[in-house]
Amino acid sequence: MATATREQFFQTMEEQGIALTYDDVRMRTRSGSSGPLPEVINIRSKFSENVELKVPLVSAAMDTVTESNMAIEMAKLGGIGVIHAALSINEQFTEVRRVKKASHSVIDEPISVRDSDTLESVKKMCAEKRFNFSTFTVIDADGKFKGVLTGKDFEYPESLTVSVGEAMTSVEEDNFSSAPVGTTLEEAYAVMQKGKINTLPLINEDGGVGGLYLWSDVKRNVRDAEAYNVDHNRQLRVAAAVSTGEDALERVEALSRYADVIVLDTADGDSYYVFKTLKAIKEKFPDLDVVVGNISDGASALELAEAGANGIKVGQGGGSICSTRPETGIGMPQVTAVYDCMNALREKYPHIPVCADGGIKDHGDIPIAIGVGAHSVMMGRVLAGTKEAPGDVLVRKDGTRYKTYRGMGSASALRDNEASRERYSANGGIFLPEGVEAYVPYEGDLKNVLGLCVLALRKGMRYVKSPDLEYHRNHTKFFRITGSGLRESHPHDVEIIKQ
Ligand code: IMP
Numbered sequence: 001m002a003t004a005t006r007e008q009f010f011q012t013m014e015e016q017g018i019a020l021t022y023d024d025v026r027m028r029t030r031s032g033s034s035g036p037l038p039e040v041i042n043i044r045s046k047f048s049e050n051v052e053l054k055v056p057l058v059s060a061a062m063d064t065v066t067e068s069n070m071a072i073e074m075a076k077l078g079g080i081g082v083i084h085a086a087l088s089i090n091e092q093f094t095e096v097r098r099v100k101k102a103s104h105s106v107i108d109e110p111i112s113v114r115d116s117d118t119l120e121s122v123k124k125m126c127a128e129k130r131f132n133f134s135t136f137t138v139i140d141a142d143g144k145f146k147g148v149l150t151g152k153d154f155e156y157p158e159s160l161t162v163s164v165g166e167a168m169t170s171v172e173e174d175n176f177s178s179a180p181v182g183t184t185l186e187e188a189y190a191v192m193q194k195g196k197i198n199t200l201p202l203i204n205e206d207g208g209v210g211g212l213y214l215w216s217d218v219k220r221n222v223r224d225a226e227a228y229n230v231d232h233n234r235q236l237r238v239a240a241a242v243s244t245g246e247d248a249l250e251r252v253e254a255l256s257r258y259a260d261v262i263v264l265d266t267a268d269g270d271s272y273y274v275f276k277t278l279k280a281i282k283e284k285f286p287d288l289d290v291v292v293g294n295i296s297d298g299a300s301a302l303e304l305a306e307a308g309a310n311g312i313k314v315g316q317g318g319g320s321i322c323s324t325r326p327e328t329g330i331g332m333p334q335v336t337a338v339y340d341c342m343n344a345l346r347e348k349y350p351h352i353p354v355c356a357d358g359g360i361k362d363h364g365d366i367p368i369a370i371g372v373g374a375h376s377v378m379m380g381r382v383l384a385g386t387k388e389a390p391g392d393v394l395v396r397k398d399g400t401r402y403k404t405y406r407g408m409g410s411a412s413a414l415r416d417n418e419a420s421r422e423r424y425s426a427n428g429g430i431f432l433p434e435g436v437e438a439y440v441p442y443e444g445d446l447k448n449v450l451g452l453c454v455l456a457l458r459k460g461m462r463y464v465k466s467p468d469l470e471y472h473r474n475h476t477k478f479f480r481i482t483g484s485g486l487r488e489s490h491p492h493d494v495e496i497i498k499q
Contacts, residue, residue, distance in 0.1 A: 003028060006372070006477055010339050013480070021318065021333035022365040023486055025372075027464050028477040035465035038458035042468035045375045046353045047080050048289040048311035051237060051261045053376055054078030054229050055454055056469060057366075058355060060380035061085065061241035061265050063390065063413065064405045068098035070388040073446045075099065075229045075236035077454075082239040082263050082378075086408070086417035089247065092240060093254045099238035100258040105185045105221040106202070110212035112137045115146045115165035119154055122164060137201050137209045138168050144207040145178070147171050148199050178203050181210035185234060188213040189222045231260055239291070241265040243422040244273035252281050252288070261289040263313065267324065267409065267424050267434065269293045270300035275307050282308040294357055296332035298344025305349040312352060313378065314341045318359030320381040321407035324434040334359045335372050342373025342473075366453055367460025370469060371476030381405060382453065385443035393442050401442035407435015 004012070013020060045056035055078030059066045063086045066074075071081030083095045113122050113136045126134065134151035147168040154160070157167055169176065177191060178201045188200050192215050200218075202211035221234055229237045240259040242251045244266055252262055262281065266274055269292050281290055292304050293313025301312045317324040317331030325331040332340070338356045345352050353375035360366060360379050369377045383389060384405035393401050406413055409424040411433040420426070424434050443449050466472035481489065 003477055007343075009478055010336070010343070013336065019333045019336035020480065021335050022359065022361065022368055024333070024480055025335055025368060025478045026481055026485075026489070027368060027371050027460065028479060029463050030465040032465045035462060036467045038455070038462045041458050041461050041466070043454070043457060043461075045469050047239065047355065047376050048261045048291045048353060049351055050289050050310065051080070051239075052229070053080060054227060055450070056370065056376040056457075057450060057453055058082060058239075058376050058378040059383050060357070060378050061263055062380050062406075062408050063417070064403070065380050065384050065389050067390045068095040068102075070383065070386075070390070070446065071095070071099045071238050072102045072236060073388045074450070075238060076227070077447060077450050078227050078229050079450070080229060080237050080239050082241050082265075084408070085241040085243050085251070085265065085419040086413070089251050089254050092251070093257070096238055096240050096255055096258045100235050102236055105213070105217050105234055106188075107212045107214070110137050110201075110209060112139045112209055113149060113164050114138070115140050115163065115168070117164045118161055119157065119164065119167055120160040122149070123154070123160060135199060135212075135214065137212055138164055139209060145171060145201060145203050145209050147176075148201060150199065183213075185218060185221060189218050192218055239263050243419045244277045245418065245422045248277050249280055249284060252285060256285055256288050261291060261311070264290055264292045265294075265313070265423065267294065267316070269295040269304065269313065278304070278307050278309060291355065293355070295341065296337035298340040301341035301354070302344045302348070305345055305352050310352065311355060312341055312345070313355045313357045314338050314374070315357035315359065315378075319407065319435070320359070320361070321405060321410065321435050321438050322358065323407070323436055324409070327432055327434055335368065338369060338374050339372040363453055363456030364460060366457045367472070370457070370472055371464070371478070373473055375469075375473070381440060383446065383449060385440040386446040386449050387444055388446045402439045403442055404437065405440045406437040409434035410437050412437055
């Protein structure tokens with residue numbers, strides 16, 4: 001059967017004035033029994049021009065979805081999290097920094113204790129400063145490196161009144177290893193593995209302490225970090241949202257120290273204030289990637305690209321907690337919106353990635369979003385019930401567990417924070433909520449929830465024989481389904497015992 005290309009398909013829809021969303025379409029399978037196996041399919045992508053993803057999934061900039069715990073885990077799983085902006089500049093900066101420091105391989109400024117201190121005084125300091133570690137570099141009165149004190153050094157002395165100098169492992173001992181400042185992670189790994197050592201202090205030219213490698217971090221960063229989404233320093237990648245308010249530039253200035261990418265996040269990404277803020281950010285921080293949203297049509301995508309955006313976020317009114325469409329009457333259904341934006345950028349700005357934001361209900365929506373042209377998919381609801389999302393796990397009388405998930409334009413979010421009021425232009429006397437507050441079932445570890453999303457993407461790509469994401473983005477064909485097709489698409493005519 002001759003099949004329309006994706007372009008012909010969407011053109012026909014457009015001619016008829018029809019816009020589609022996930023439930024309206026399905027991907028066509030392709031023949032080819034030697035197609036790629038799910039596990040070898042390459043799903044690397046980009047969130048913005050210069051920020052890569054190992055897994056094309058992004059956690060939403062919402063106060064019930066992404067703070068540092070979520071962003072750390074998202075990056076460890078290969079994606080990226082966008083830390084929401086409903087925080088003071090300092091709070092948001094701290095959240096972003098926590099992500100960057102989370103899988104730090106070298107401790108730049110390790111805490112040093114003096115050789116003349118007693119173990120007792122070190123223990124007291126740990127309690128006062130709430131240190132949850134017990135490895136210290138040791139220096140003398142002149143700041144010269146003398147040895148290393150670790151948790152086990154507290155175990156053996158009869159009394160804690162002994163000095164650190166007596167209890168530590170001294171630089172004078174045989175087999176003591178240290179290395180010069182500038183030693184790379186790989187070099188540290190080789191030395192530590194060979195010598196079976198847990199700590200490798202880095203010494204500067206003056207004989208003082210210039211850093212510290214710990215085997216637990218070094219091992220993880222070399223062996224386990226294959227899947228992590230990391231920057232050139234092997235630190236986890238992280239994004240941070242800003243709004244168009246007066247403090248936007250000040251916020252970007254603070255965040256830019258650690259954030260890999262800024263997301264200029266508003267409900268109407270094609271507005272005077274967005275272009276003004278984007279221009280100001282790009283003027284002051286030309287090397288910082290800025291993803292801009294949200295929009296839902298190609299003309300806006302093109303204008304934003306022309307104004308310097310390094311990524312476009314698409315989605316207006318499709319979010320699970322969103323009431324923008326009934327409240328204001330706007331909103332292009334998501335499949336057509338993503339296609340339209342990708343299509344508008346294709347000729348002149350093919351390097352500017354499109355992120356499909358919101359509206360993912362079923363796992364299968366993810367390969368569809370990418371098949372119509374997205375480089376990445378942002379999710380709120382799917383991730384809001386995980387352990388890593390902010391907020392407590394609540395328990396109902398019947399024992400079921402759940403968490404709260406709210407729109408950033410919901411009445412309570414608008415009341416609670418300035419960023420929401422800016423996002424939804426609600427700084428006048430009365431405001432019109434464009435979102436709701438909701439409950440979602442508690443889902444446990446993000447690793448499992450995201451794992452299923454990734455598996456579904458790989459399986460969807462396998463059915464259509466796409467070997468990598470780029471191919472999938474460019475060659476997937478679609479057809480439109482009817483109401484009966486949708487009914488047939490889900491389990492039907494059975495009494496479901498278990499999902
Ligand atoms: P979800 O994945 O379907 O839950 O949608 C999440 C997306 O909805 C977010 O990434 C935002 O773009 C969008 N969003 C968040 N809060 C609101 C709101 O209050 N109204 C409309 N859209 C919202």
